[in-house]
Amino acid sequence: MSDFAERARQLHGRAVVWDAHACLPLHPDADLGVLRRHHAAGATFVSVNVGMDMNPLPQVLTVLASFRAQLRARPELFVAAETAADVERAKVEGKLAVAFDLEGALPLCGRPEMVQLFYDLGVRQIHLAYNRNNEVAGGCYDEDVPLSPLGRKIVRAVHAAGMFMDVSHTGHRSSLEIMAMGLGPVIFSHANPRAIKDDRRNATLEQIEACAATGGVVCVNGVGRFLTDPKAGTPAILDAIDWLVERIGPDHVGLGIDYSYPANGLDDEPPGLDRDHWWPRREGYGAGLGGIRIAAPEQLPEITEGLLARGWPEADVAKILGGNMLALARRVWKPSRPGADGPPGWSG
Ligand SMILES: [Zn+2]
Numbered sequence: 001m002s003d004f005a006e007r008a009r010q011l012h013g014r015a016v017v018w019d020a021h022a023c024l025p026l027h028p029d030a031d032l033g034v035l036r037r038h039h040a041a042g043a044t045f046v047s048v049n050v051g052m053d054m055n056p057l058p059q060v061l062t063v064l065a066s067f068r069a070q071l072r073a074r075p076e077l078f079v080a081a082e083t084a085a086d087v088e089r090a091k092v093e094g095k096l097a098v099a100f101d102l103e104g105a106l107p108l109c110g111r112p113e114m115v116q117l118f119y120d121l122g123v124r125q126i127h128l129a130y131n132r133n134n135e136v137a138g139g140c141y142d143e144d145v146p147l148s149p150l151g152r153k154i155v156r157a158v159h160a161a162g163m164f165m166d167v168s169h170t171g172h173r174s175s176l177e178i179m180a181m182g183l184g185p186v187i188f189s190h191a192n193p194r195a196i197k198d199d200r201r202n203a204t205l206e207q208i209e210a211c212a213a214t215g216g217v218v219c220v221n222g223v224g225r226f227l228t229d230p231k232a233g234t235p236a237i238l239d240a241i242d243w244l245v246e247r248i249g250p251d252h253v254g255l256g257i258d259y260s261y262p263a264n265g266l267d268d269e270p271p272g273l274d275r276d277h278w279w280p281r282r283e284g285y286g287a288g289l290g291g292i293r294i295a296a297p298e299q300l301p302e303i304t305e306g307l308l309a310r311g312w313p314e315a316d317v318a319k320i321l322g323g324n325m326l327a328l329a330r331r332v333w334k335p336s337r338p339g340a341d342g343p344p345g346w347s348g
Pocket of ligand 1: 103167190
């Protein structure tokens with residue numbers, strides 16, 4: 001191994017590596033053990049999706065129950081991440097920290113207090129609309145609408161709970177209004193600059209700068225469709241990172257690879273799903289998400305080596321790999337249960 005490759009290997013091993021979004025089949029029989037691939041690739045933390053706007057609440061809840069049970073059943077591999085300290089402990093113990101995310105507000109059933117309930121169940125990140133408009137906010141592949149009055153209440157509930165307010169998949173105007181509310185950091189958990197790939201799912205410079213101004217982080221997406229390389233090769237991911245760091249600096253960039261683990265024969269499609277509604281043909285989609293290539297977790301070490309090769313300082317690379325998101329979790333995530341990791345004076 002060359003000195004350079006060895007330096008990259010050591011940095012990757014030392015760094016907290018944070019993948020802000022990954023998908024498993026949304027089926028309670030899905031095996032969380034597949035996340036060993038993330039673990040083997042040096043990930044410290046991964047946010048696992050438990051539902052999108054098209055998934056009925058019974059599906060979301062049974063998946064969440066199953067994934068929580070599987071985390072508890074494998075303490076030798078997993079840490080159920082409730083706080084930033086849990087992620088740091090996973091790093092020290094050589095385990096993979098896992099928390100959950102929601103893509104869309106429909107599982108909240110129009111009730112802002114559902115945010116705290118999901119928080120108590122391990123959900124640490126939510127965006128309010130998945131590609132299409134709903135009663136709460138606009139989606140990126142729909143008419144550009146403002147945040148609704150209910151949406152404003154839900155944004156307040158997300159910040160109050162200490163959950164990451166995410167604006168991936170969200171419409172342009174709604175996302176800017178969420179960030180303009182000024183209630184705390186807002187993230188793009190998995191999105192790329194529209195300047196490198198013109199797709200309404202990618203973020204404009206205005207959105208990117210607004211996100212950074214909240215103290216938030218833009219996590220680069222590994223989906224080929226949203227990169228300059230449909231095969232999702234590592235150089236295209238590095239190009240997206242370079243573009244962002246040059247504009248908003250190394251403190252506001254992270255990774256949200258968006259890898260989708262194979263279905264392994266599980267059918268997780270909600271009954272009557274209208275694929276063209278959620279992934280419109282007029283936006284260049286085929287039948288759903290088939291044929292779209294996504295970067296694999298195994299590319300995480302290549303990202304570290306590539307960033308060093310492009311001349312970014314080790315300290316900046318460590319921030320991009322996960323230091324920025326860990327710092328944000330320290331600032332935003334609150335202890336879920338009194339006494340669990342609470343501020344002085346809390347008692348159970
Ligand atoms: Zn997504």
